[in-house]
Amino acid sequence: MILGAGVKRILATLTALTLLVMYLPLMLVVLNSFNTSRSFAWPPSGLTLEWWRRAWSSDGAREAVMTSVQVALASTAIALVLGTLMSLALQRYSFFGKNSVNLLVILPIALPGIVTGIALNNAFRGVMGIQLGLLTVIVAHATFCIVTVFNNVQARLRRMGGSFEEASADLGAGVWTTFRLVTFPQLRSALLAGGLLAFALSFDEIIVTTFTAGAGTTTLPIWILNNLFRPNQAPIVNVVAVVLILLSIVPIWIAQKISGDAEGVR
Amino acid sequence: MSTDTSRAAVPSRTAARRASSLLTSKPWLRLTLLLTAPLTWLVLVYVVALAALLVTALWSVDSFTGEITRSLTFDNIKEIATESLYRTVTLRTIGVAAAVTIIDIAIALPIAFYMAKIASRRMQRVLVIAVLTPLWASYLVKAFAWRSVLSDDGIFEWASSKIGMGTPGYGITAVIITQAYIWLPYVILPIFAGLERVPNSLLDASGDLGASAWQTLRTVVFPLLKPAIIAGSIFSFSLTLGDYITVNIVGGANQMLGNLVYTNVGAANNLPLAAAVALIPIVIMIGYLTAVRRTGALENL
Numbered sequence: 001m002i003l004g005a006g007v008k009r010i011l012a013t014l015t016a017l018t019l020l021v022m023y024l025p026l027m028l029v030v031l032n033s034f035n036t037s038r039s040f041a042w043p044p045s046g047l048t049l050e051w052w053r054r055a056w057s058s059d060g061a062r063e064a065v066m067t068s069v070q071v072a073l074a075s076t077a078i079a080l081v082l083g084t085l086m087s088l089a090l091q092r093y094s095f096f097g098k099n100s101v102n103l104l105v106i107l108p109i110a111l112p113g114i115v116t117g118i119a120l121n122n123a124f125r126g127v128m129g130i131q132l133g134l135l136t137v138i139v140a141h142a143t144f145c146i147v148t149v150f151n152n153v154q155a156r157l158r159r160m161g162g163s164f165e166e167a168s169a170d171l172g173a174g175v176w177t178t179f180r181l182v183t184f185p186q187l188r189s190a191l192l193a194g195g196l197l198a199f200a201l202s203f204d205e206i207i208v209t210t211f212t213a214g215a216g217t218t219t220l221p222i223w224i225l226n227n228l229f230r231p232n233q234a235p236i237v238n239v240v241a242v243v244l245i246l247l248s249i250v251p252i253w254i255a256q257k258i259s260g261d262a263e264g265v266r
Numbered sequence: 267m268s269t270d271t272s273r274a275a276v277p278s279r280t281a282a283r284r285a286s287s288l289l290t291s292k293p294w295l296r297l298t299l300l301l302t303a304p305l306t307w308l309v310l311v312y313v314v315a316l317a318a319l320l321v322t323a324l325w326s327v328d329s330f331t332g333e334i335t336r337s338l339t340f341d342n343i344k345e346i347a348t349e350s351l352y353r354t355v356t357l358r359t360i361g362v363a364a365a366v367t368i369i370d371i372a373i374a375l376p377i378a379f380y381m382a383k384i385a386s387r388r389m390q391r392v393l394v395i396a397v398l399t400p401l402w403a404s405y406l407v408k409a410f411a412w413r414s415v416l417s418d419d420g421i422f423e424w425a426s427s428k429i430g431m432g433t434p435g436y437g438i439t440a441v442i443i444t445q446a447y448i449w450l451p452y453v454i455l456p457i458f459a460g461l462e463r464v465p466n467s468l469l470d471a472s473g474d475l476g477a478s479a480w481q482t483l484r485t486v487v488f489p490l491l492k493p494a495i496i497a498g499s500i501f502s503f504s505l506t507l508g509d510y511i512t513v514n515i516v517g518g519a520n521q522m523l524g525n526l527v528y529t530n531v532g533a534a535n536n537l538p539l540a541a542a543v544a545l546i547p548i549v550i551m552i553g554y555l556t557a558v559r560r561t562g563a564l565e566n567l
Contacts, residue, residue, distance in 0.1 A: 003479055008384055014376040015393070022400050022450065025411035028421065029403070032414065040414040042421040082304040089300035093293065101301075103555070104308050110500055110555055112508020112547045114524040115319075116312075118531060118540055122322050123315035126334075126537070143311050146304065174286030175296065204405050206511060207524075211531070224406045225511070234410075241407035248402030252395055 026245060033238040038231045055239035064223035065240075071134065071219055072202040075141035079198045080191060082142070083149025088183075091157040108144040116144060117211030124212065132214035140212040141205060145198035152194030153187055160186050196255050200248075316548075323541040334537060342542035352526070356546055359523045362442055363506040369446040370453040370502045371495060378454050382461035383469075394458070401451045409515045412444040416516060436518040444516050445506045452505070453498035460494020461487070493562040503554065507547045523547055 003011075028040075036046040055061060086105060090098060108116055120140045124130045164186070168178040206221040213222060224240070227233035289296050324338045346352040381393045400408070415422050416433050423433040434440055464487055472482040510524030523546055530540035 003384070007479060011376050011380040011384060015380040018373055018377045018450075019393075019396055021447070022397070025408060025415055025447065026400060026403055028415065029407055029411050032411075040417075041419040042414075042424045078307075082307055085300050086304040089297055089304075093297045093300075095297060099559075101305065103559075104313070105304075106555075108308075108312055110504055111551050112504050112524070114508035114510060114527050115544050115548055115551075118527055118544050119315040119319040120311070121531070122537060122541065123311075123318050126322065127314070127318045139311060143308070146308070169290060174283065175289045176282075176286060200402055204402070206406060207508065221404060221406055224404055228406060228410050228515075237407065237410070241404050245399065245403045248399060249395075252398050252402070 029238050029245075030242050033235065033242050035235070038235060040234075051235035051239050055236045055243075058236055060218075060223060060227075061220075061236065061240050064218050064220040067134070067218060068203050068220040071137050071141060072199045074138045075145050075202045076195050076198045078138070078142035079145035079149045080195050083146045083194060083198075084153050084187070084191065086146065087150045087153040087157060091154050092162065105147050105150050109147045113205070113207035114211075116140070117208040120208065121211040132212060132217070134213075134217050136212045136214070137209055137217060137219065140208050141202040144205075144208065145202055148197040148201060149191070149194035152190045152197070156187055156190035193255050196251050199251075319541050319544060322538050323545055325538040327536050327538055342539050343545075345539070346542050346546065352543065352546070355521055355523055355526060358438070358520070359507060359547075360550065362438065362445070362522065363503045365442045366445045366449065366506045367453075367499045367502045369442070370450050371457075371499060373446075373450060374454040374457050374498065375495075378457040378461055381454075381458050382464075383466070397451050397454050397458075405448060406511070406515075408448050409444055409512045412440070412447065413516050416440050416443070436516050438517070438520055440516040440518075441513055441520065441522075444512050445509065446502075448512070449502040449505050452501040456494045456497040456501075457491065460491045460497075463494075464490050496558045496561055500554070500558070504551055507550065 031044065032040045033051055034047045034049070035044040036048045036050075037044060086101075090102060117140075120136070120143075121132075124132060124136050130136060164182050165178055168182045173181070204221060206225060209219055209222060210225075213219065218226070220240070224237050227237050289299075322334075323342055324340065326335045326337075326339050326341055327333070328335050377393075377397075381390055381397075385393055413436075414420050416435065417423070418433065418435070420433060426432055434443075468486055468490075469482055472486045473479075477485070508524050510522060510528050513520060513522050513525055523543060526543045527540045530536045530543060534540075
C-alpha cells in the first residue's frame with residue numbers, strides 16, 4: 001500500500017495531537033505540584049516547593065506506597081505462577097471445556113471491577129467468614145492479574161511452536177529438564193512483560209481494592225482517594241503522582257528494551 | 267549451554283527419572299498437573315464468589331434489624347426490573363460506556379496505524395513508551411487532573427473562553443471525556459499489536475493489484491484488525507461500565523450503575539440489593555463477550 005505524503009502527514013499530525021491530549025493533564029499535574037493555589041486555579045497564582053517538602057515528610061504516603069508495593073509484588077508472584085501454568089495447559093493441549101477455561105481466565109478482567117469487588121467482598125465476609133485485610137487484597141489482585149501473564153506467555157508460546165520442546169524430548173531430556181533449558185529461557189521476556197503489567201495493574205487498582213481491603217489496609221490508591229478532596233493534602237497527592245510517573249519510566253524502558261531485542265525485525 | 271545439556275542428559279536420580287518418563291508418556295497427567303493449581307484458584311476464588319453473589323441477590327434484608335434474611339425471594343430482581351431508576355441508570359451507563367468506546371477507537375486507529383506502519387523502528391519504540399507511560403500515572407490523579415481542567419476557573423475555561431466557548435462543567439460530558447482519556451492506552455495497545463501482525467506484504471500486494479489506500483484499509487486491514495479492535499473495546503466498555511469513582515469526581519450529581527452498587531453496599535447496607543444491581547453489568551458483559559467470542563477477539567486481549 002502506498003500512502004501519499006499528505007496522508008502520512010495527516011496521520012503524523014493526529015498522532016502528535018493525541019499525545020498532546022494524553023500528556024497535557026499529566027503536565028498539569030506536574031505543574032500543580034508547584035502551584036501555590038490549593039484549588040489548582042489556572043493560570044497558577046505562584047510557584048512553591050512547599051508541597052514537595054511536605055510530601056517528603058508524609059508518613060501516610062510512604063506507608064501507603066510500601067503497602068501497595070507489598071500487595072503488587074505478592075499478587076504478581078502468584079499471577080506469574082498460575083498464569084504460566086494455565087497458558088502452558090491451554091496452548092499445548094486440547095481438551096474438553098478448553099474454551100470455557102479460557103473464558104474463565106479472562107472473566108475477572110472482562111467483568112467490571114465493581115462486580116469483581118462486590119463478589120469477592122461478599123465471598124470473603126459472607127461465605128468464608130474471613131476478616132478483610134492485606135491477604136484478601138492480595139488474593140483479589142492476583143485473581144485479575146493472572147490474565148496479563150497468561151496473555152503474554154500464551155502469545156509467546158504460540159509464536160515459539162512446539163518443535164524445540166519435541167527435539168529436546170527426542171534427545172532424551174525429561175519434562176522438567178526441557179522446561180528449564182528450552183521452554184523457560186524462551187518465555188523469560190514474556191514473563192517479565194506480563195509481570196510488569198500485572199504489577200502496574202495491581203499498584204493502581206482502586207475499585208476491587210476498596211471492596212476487599214479492611215479498614216486498616218491503606219494501599220496508595222486508597223490513600224490518594226482519602227486525601228484527594230482535602231485542601232491541605234491534595235497538592236501532596238500531586239507530588240506523589242509526579243514521582244510515580246517519573247519512576248514508571250524505568251520499568252517501561254526495561255520492558256521495551258527486552259521485547260525489542262527479542263522480536264527482531266518486522 | 268552445551269555443558270548444561272550434557273549434564274542434563276545423564277540419568278540422575280531414578281525416582282525423578284521415573285516421574286519424568288511417566289509424565290512424558292501420559293499427556294493427560296501433564297495436563298492435569300498444569301491445570302490443577304490455576305483452575306482451583308479461579309474456581310475457588312472467582313466462580314464461587316460469582317455464584318454466591320447470584321444467591322445473595324435472591325436474599326433480602328430485614329428492614330427492622332438490618333440483618334440479611336437467608337430465604338430465597340425474587341423481590342430484588344423484581345425491583346430492579348420494574349423501578350424506573352434502574353432502567354434510567356442502566357441506559358445512561360451503557361450510553362456512557364458506548365460513547366467512551368467509540369471515541370477511544372476513533373482516536374486509537376490513526377495513532378496505532380502511524381505507530382505500526384509508518385513510524386521508523388526507533389520512533390515506534392519511543393511512541394510505545396509514550397503511550398504506555400500514562401498508564402502508570404494513578405487513575406485517581408488523572409481523574410482529578412480532569413476535575414481541575416474542567417473546573418470553572420480551570421485551564422479548559424481559560425482556553426475555550428478565548429474562542430467564545432466554555433467548560434462543559436461537571437456532568438455526563440465530563441465523565442465521558444475523563445473516561446475516554448483514562449482508558450485510551452488500553453484501546454491503542456491491542457489495536458497497535460493487531461496492526462503489527464498485519465504483514466506489510468499484504469498491503470503491498472493490495473496496492474500492486476491496483477487498490478487505493480482506502481480500499482486496502484477497508485478490505486484488507488480492517489477484517490484482519492477486527493478482533494484487535496473488539497479486544498480494545500472490551501477494555502474500555504467494561505472498565506467504564508463498572509466505574510463509580512470518576513462519576514464521583516467529575517460527574518456532578520449523576521449516578522452510574524457502579525454508584526448504585528456502592529451505595530447499597532455501604533450507606534444503605536443492603537448487600538442483596540447491591541448484588542442484584544451488580545447482575546446488570548454481568549449480564550451486559552456476558553452478552554457482549556458471547557457475541558464477540560467467534561471473532562477471536564478474546565485471544566487479542
